[in-house]
Amino acid sequence: MVVDKLANWRRYAMLHPGFEAAFRWLTEARPAELPTGKHAIDGERLYVLINPDPGRGREGAKLEAHRRYIDIQLTLAGDEEIGWSPLAECGPPEADYSPERDITFYPARPQTWLAIPPGTFAIFYPEDAHAPLAGKGPMSKAVMKVAVEW
Secondary structure, eight states, rough: EEEEEEEGGGGGGGSSTTHHHHHHHHHHOOOOGGGGGHHHHHHHEEEEEEEEEEHHOOOOOEEEEEEEEEEEEEESSSSEEEEEEEEEEOOOOSSOBBBTBBEEEEEEOEEEEEEEOOOOEEEEEEEEOOOOOOOSSEEEEEEEEEESOO
Protein backbone atom coordinates (compact mmCIF):
# COMPACT_ATOMS: atom_id res chain seq x y z
CA MET A 1 0.00 0.00 0.00
CA VAL A 2 1.22 3.47 -0.92
CA VAL A 3 -0.27 6.92 -0.14
CA ASP A 4 1.10 10.13 -1.63
CA LYS A 5 0.25 13.30 -3.55
CA LEU A 6 -0.35 12.86 -7.28
CA ALA A 7 2.49 15.32 -7.98
CA ASN A 8 4.91 12.65 -6.67
CA TRP A 9 3.72 9.83 -8.95
CA ARG A 10 7.09 9.39 -10.70
CA ARG A 11 8.50 7.87 -7.50
CA TYR A 12 6.17 4.90 -7.97
CA ALA A 13 6.13 4.39 -11.76
CA MET A 14 8.74 1.61 -11.58
CA LEU A 15 6.68 -0.51 -9.17
CA HIS A 16 4.58 -2.02 -11.98
CA PRO A 17 4.82 -1.90 -15.81
CA GLY A 18 1.35 -0.30 -16.05
CA PHE A 19 1.85 2.42 -13.45
CA GLU A 20 3.50 5.00 -15.71
CA ALA A 21 0.60 4.88 -18.19
CA ALA A 22 -1.92 4.97 -15.32
CA PHE A 23 -0.34 7.96 -13.62
CA ARG A 24 0.23 9.85 -16.87
CA TRP A 25 -3.45 9.42 -17.67
CA LEU A 26 -4.48 10.64 -14.20
CA THR A 27 -2.33 13.77 -14.55
CA GLU A 28 -3.18 14.58 -18.19
CA ALA A 29 -6.77 13.43 -18.83
CA ARG A 30 -8.62 15.70 -16.38
CA PRO A 31 -10.59 12.89 -14.74
CA ALA A 32 -12.70 15.33 -12.71
CA GLU A 33 -14.31 16.48 -15.98
CA LEU A 34 -15.25 12.98 -17.19
CA PRO A 35 -18.72 11.49 -16.81
CA THR A 36 -19.40 8.82 -14.21
CA GLY A 37 -18.58 5.28 -15.30
CA LYS A 38 -15.87 3.10 -16.78
CA HIS A 39 -13.37 4.55 -19.24
CA ALA A 40 -10.99 2.21 -21.11
CA ILE A 41 -7.38 3.32 -21.40
CA ASP A 42 -5.69 0.10 -22.54
CA GLY A 43 -8.53 -2.38 -22.91
CA GLU A 44 -9.13 -4.51 -19.85
CA ARG A 45 -5.60 -4.27 -18.57
CA LEU A 46 -5.89 -0.56 -17.70
CA TYR A 47 -9.12 1.37 -17.14
CA VAL A 48 -10.57 3.94 -14.77
CA LEU A 49 -13.85 4.17 -12.90
CA ILE A 50 -15.10 7.69 -12.22
CA ASN A 51 -17.26 7.55 -9.12
CA PRO A 52 -19.11 10.38 -7.40
CA ASP A 53 -20.31 8.68 -4.22
CA PRO A 54 -21.35 9.82 -0.78
CA GLY A 55 -19.08 8.79 2.05
CA ARG A 56 -20.36 5.98 4.27
CA GLY A 57 -18.35 6.85 7.36
CA ARG A 58 -16.09 4.36 9.08
CA GLU A 59 -19.10 2.36 10.26
CA GLY A 60 -20.37 1.78 6.72
CA ALA A 61 -17.05 1.13 4.98
CA LYS A 62 -16.34 -2.55 4.24
CA LEU A 63 -12.97 -4.17 3.70
CA GLU A 64 -12.54 -5.48 0.18
CA ALA A 65 -9.72 -7.04 -1.80
CA HIS A 66 -9.05 -7.78 -5.47
CA ARG A 67 -7.05 -10.50 -7.20
CA ARG A 68 -6.73 -9.45 -10.84
CA TYR A 69 -6.32 -5.69 -10.42
CA ILE A 70 -4.27 -3.21 -8.42
CA ASP A 71 -6.26 -0.11 -7.42
CA ILE A 72 -4.89 3.39 -7.70
CA GLN A 73 -7.55 5.47 -5.97
CA LEU A 74 -7.30 9.23 -6.52
CA THR A 75 -9.59 11.56 -4.60
CA LEU A 76 -10.88 14.29 -6.92
CA ALA A 77 -13.18 16.08 -4.45
CA GLY A 78 -14.44 15.58 -0.91
CA ASP A 79 -13.04 14.18 2.30
CA GLU A 80 -12.14 10.58 1.53
CA GLU A 81 -10.87 8.24 4.21
CA ILE A 82 -9.91 4.64 3.49
CA GLY A 83 -9.40 1.82 5.97
CA TRP A 84 -6.58 -0.67 5.47
CA SER A 85 -5.52 -4.07 6.80
CA PRO A 86 -3.14 -6.72 5.51
CA LEU A 87 -5.31 -9.24 3.70
CA ALA A 88 -3.55 -12.10 5.49
CA GLU A 89 -4.94 -10.80 8.80
CA CYS A 90 -8.57 -10.33 7.73
CA GLY A 91 -9.80 -13.84 8.44
CA PRO A 92 -12.39 -15.60 6.31
CA PRO A 93 -14.37 -13.57 3.75
CA GLU A 94 -18.06 -12.96 4.24
CA ALA A 95 -18.81 -14.49 0.82
CA ASP A 96 -16.95 -16.23 -2.00
CA TYR A 97 -14.73 -14.25 -4.35
CA SER A 98 -16.63 -12.82 -7.34
CA PRO A 99 -14.46 -13.29 -10.46
CA GLU A 100 -16.87 -11.16 -12.53
CA ARG A 101 -16.42 -8.17 -10.21
CA ASP A 102 -12.90 -9.13 -9.01
CA ILE A 103 -13.85 -8.55 -5.39
CA THR A 104 -14.10 -10.23 -2.02
CA PHE A 105 -15.55 -8.57 1.10
CA TYR A 106 -14.38 -9.20 4.65
CA PRO A 107 -16.22 -8.69 7.95
CA ALA A 108 -13.02 -7.67 9.78
CA ARG A 109 -12.49 -4.03 10.68
CA PRO A 110 -9.56 -2.03 9.27
CA GLN A 111 -6.41 -1.78 11.38
CA THR A 112 -5.55 1.70 10.06
CA TRP A 113 -7.50 4.66 8.70
CA LEU A 114 -5.93 6.89 6.04
CA ALA A 115 -6.99 10.41 5.10
CA ILE A 116 -6.94 10.71 1.29
CA PRO A 117 -7.73 14.38 0.53
CA PRO A 118 -8.16 15.71 -3.03
CA GLY A 119 -5.00 15.35 -5.09
CA THR A 120 -3.87 12.35 -3.03
CA PHE A 121 -3.79 8.76 -4.27
CA ALA A 122 -3.57 5.37 -2.60
CA ILE A 123 -2.30 2.20 -4.25
CA PHE A 124 -3.81 -1.07 -3.04
CA TYR A 125 -2.27 -4.35 -4.17
CA PRO A 126 -4.05 -7.72 -3.98
CA GLU A 127 -2.55 -8.29 -0.53
CA ASP A 128 -4.08 -5.02 0.74
CA ALA A 129 -7.63 -5.16 2.06
CA HIS A 130 -9.10 -1.68 1.91
CA ALA A 131 -12.35 -0.04 2.98
CA PRO A 132 -13.05 2.91 0.65
CA LEU A 133 -15.62 5.67 1.10
CA ALA A 134 -15.11 5.89 4.85
CA GLY A 135 -15.19 9.67 4.65
CA LYS A 136 -18.34 11.72 5.14
CA GLY A 137 -20.26 13.83 2.68
CA PRO A 138 -20.13 13.92 -1.10
CA MET A 139 -16.93 12.92 -2.82
CA SER A 140 -15.63 12.06 -6.24
CA LYS A 141 -12.86 9.61 -7.07
CA ALA A 142 -10.99 8.16 -10.00
CA VAL A 143 -10.26 4.49 -9.36
CA MET A 144 -7.62 3.27 -11.77
CA LYS A 145 -7.65 -0.50 -12.30
CA VAL A 146 -4.24 -1.85 -13.32
CA ALA A 147 -4.07 -5.53 -14.27
CA VAL A 148 -1.68 -7.48 -12.06
CA GLU A 149 -0.72 -9.64 -15.06
CA TRP A 150 0.64 -7.04 -17.46
